[in-house]
Amino acid sequence: MAMKVHQIVVLGKNLGIRFTFHSLVAILTAILVVTAIYFTQEGREWSYEKTMSDESLSKCNMFSGKWVFDNESYPLYKEQECKFMSDQLACEKFGRKDLSYQNWRWKPHQCDLPRFNATTLLEKLRNKRLVFVGDSLNRGQWVSMVCLVESSIPSTLKSMHTIANGSLTIFKAKEYNATIEFYWAPLLVESNSDDPVNHRVSDRIVRVQAIEKHAKYWTDADILVFNTYLWWRRQAMNVLWGSFGDPNGVYKKVRMVRVYEMALRTWSDWLEVHINRNKTQLFFVSMSPTHQSANEWGGTKGENCYKERDQIIEEGYSGNGSVPKMMQVVENVIHDLKTRGLKVEMLNITQLSEYRKEGHPSIHRKQWEPLTEEEVSNPKSYADCIHWCLPGVPDTWNELLYAYVFSR
Numbered sequence: 001m002a003m004k005v006h007q008i009v010v011l012g013k014n015l016g017i018r019f020t021f022h023s024l025v026a027i028l029t030a031i032l033v034v035t036a037i038y039f040t041q042e043g044r045e046w047s048y049e050k051t052m053s054d055e056s057l058s059k060c061n062m063f064s065g066k067w068v069f070d071n072e073s074y075p076l077y078k079e080q081e082c083k084f085m086s087d088q089l090a091c092e093k094f095g096r097k098d099l100s101y102q103n104w105r106w107k108p109h110q111c112d113l114p115r116f117n118a119t120t121l122l123e124k125l126r127n128k129r130l131v132f133v134g135d136s137l138n139r140g141q142w143v144s145m146v147c148l149v150e151s152s153i154p155s156t157l158k159s160m161h162t163i164a165n166g167s168l169t170i171f172k173a174k175e176y177n178a179t180i181e182f183y184w185a186p187l188l189v190e191s192n193s194d195d196p197v198n199h200r201v202s203d204r205i206v207r208v209q210a211i212e213k214h215a216k217y218w219t220d221a222d223i224l225v226f227n228t229y230l231w232w233r234r235q236a237m238n239v240l241w242g243s244f245g246d247p248n249g250v251y252k253k254v255r256m257v258r259v260y261e262m263a264l265r266t267w268s269d270w271l272e273v274h275i276n277r278n279k280t281q282l283f284f285v286s287m288s289p290t291h292q293s294a295n296e297w298g299g300t301k302g303e304n305c306y307k308e309r310d311q312i313i314e315e316g317y318s319g320n321g322s323v324p325k326m327m328q329v330v331e332n333v334i335h336d337l338k339t340r341g342l343k344v345e346m347l348n349i350t351q352l353s354e355y356r357k358e359g360h361p362s363i364h365r366k367q368w369e370p371l372t373e374e375e376v377s378n379p380k381s382y383a384d385c386i387h388w389c390l391p392g393v394p395d396t397w398n399e400l401l402y403a404y405v406f407s408r
């Protein structure tokens, strides 16, 4: 079921029709032009050129490439200047001194990523909703996206608010009537970890067949970006058939990977029936790798990502924080959806993020409370080697998302 090499046609920067997407004629013309160019270039390798005008576009696997140091263009925004930065990800604010993790550009082997342009994206999102749905990694990507666009909006014209008991947080760009939202659902389906604050329950229970309680908040969005992975990483999961609190509910432990598949089937069945195919663009972000044991990359046993400053250079490196079997499940589910006429684009960020062992906050962050001195002095136990500093790796995930949003 291996996915084919992604072939993407990115509309160029100066393509005259960008802001008249509602014009069907223009779109069709563009498609014809693009297709023609695409076929004449077939077989040849060529790259996106910033100076090229109408014909600037590319065809390439954007997930295969390397990181290039670029402190002129990166970071794309400043940590301190992002009004909605999260303390969990603000590594500089919490004492990180080596800041080169902010200066890397992802360079696919076969092309260059289109340059992220906040105004262009906001224009695309006019009167629309972009909604991220998932866990804290997805929330990190959402914060990154907000930071990427918010600096181009004056303070009176943007706002942030929360509804649905804190599950849905909405960033609004008023002038555009556009929203960039995050919905907390770490397992996508219902579970007893659905509270956006108090979700650290010891005995996790999941209702693998129930998603509507969450889905009603996001089904009509224009662009949906899902993820779910880390919260499933255990031997087995307690599954509940019935409702929480229902005395007749049936509980059963179901092993990984099967339980993950059951949940994703519920998710995909929901999408198949409820998504308006003419309106909504769908994405699934693949697993985000972790760097919790240094011996995986040849470091000292017992250490983790703390104090790491360099990347892993071995091409194709994969740590054991990533479980290919789970990625395979996602691929299968997405493939089946496609046969039923619904396209979900996988943002395959796993490999490119694997290299970035220096990109995590480790002890330079604040969760609910700042870390205590004892915790700070014991990075072996308290370092966060799961989430990512911002500006940083998730900005690249959003650059990829950006490329796809404009690739239709």
Ligand SMILES: *[C@@H]1O[C@H](CO)[C@@H](O)[C@H](O)[C@H]1NC(C)=O
Pocket: 003, 061, 063, 064, 065, 327, 331, 348, 350, 351
């Ligand atoms: C993700 O991308 C990497 C790098 O190109 C590739 O090795 C891997 O097979 C891809 N995985 C999927 C599921 O597409």
Ligand SMILES: *[C@@H]1O[C@H](CO)[C@@H](O)[C@H](O)[C@H]1NC(C)=O
Pocket: 071, 072
């Ligand atoms: C970028 O990095 C180079 C090499 O480390 C350094 O000489 C230069 O001053 C840096 N430029 C900026 C804008 O930080």
Ligand SMILES: *[C@@H]1O[C@H](CO)[C@@H](O)[C@H](O)[C@H]1NC(C)=O
Pocket: 117, 118, 119, 120
């Ligand atoms: C972004 O796009 C707008 C509109 O096309 C353009 O005026 C602006 O110069 C672009 N910004 C950057 C940084 O390229």
Ligand SMILES: *[C@@H]1O[C@H](CO)[C@@H](O)[C@H](O)[C@H]1NC(C)=O
Pocket: 127, 128, 129, 177, 178, 179
């Ligand atoms: C504002 O955007 C929402 C979608 O987020 C849409 O339903 C509504 O019609 C838009 N309002 C206007 C005035 O276009």
Ligand SMILES: *[C@@H]1O[C@H](CO)[C@@H](O)[C@H](O)[C@H]1NC(C)=O
Pocket: 164, 165
């Ligand atoms: C918020 O939580 C309360 C108490 O748990 C619940 O009764 C209510 O239905 C929730 N509201 C929403 C919009 O989910």
Ligand SMILES: *[C@@H]1O[C@H](CO)[C@@H](O)[C@H](O)[C@H]1NC(C)=O
Pocket: 276, 277, 278
């Ligand atoms: C989607 O578009 C097709 C073709 O334009 C149309 O026949 C169909 O009714 C539309 N479906 C919805 C749900 O709007």
Ligand SMILES: *[C@@H]1O[C@H](CO)[C@@H](O)[C@H](O)[C@H]1NC(C)=O
Pocket: 293, 295, 296, 320
């Ligand atoms: C991860 O890999 C390391 C080194 O190869 C090994 O010692 C460790 O047991 C592995 N952890 C898991 C959870 O598989």
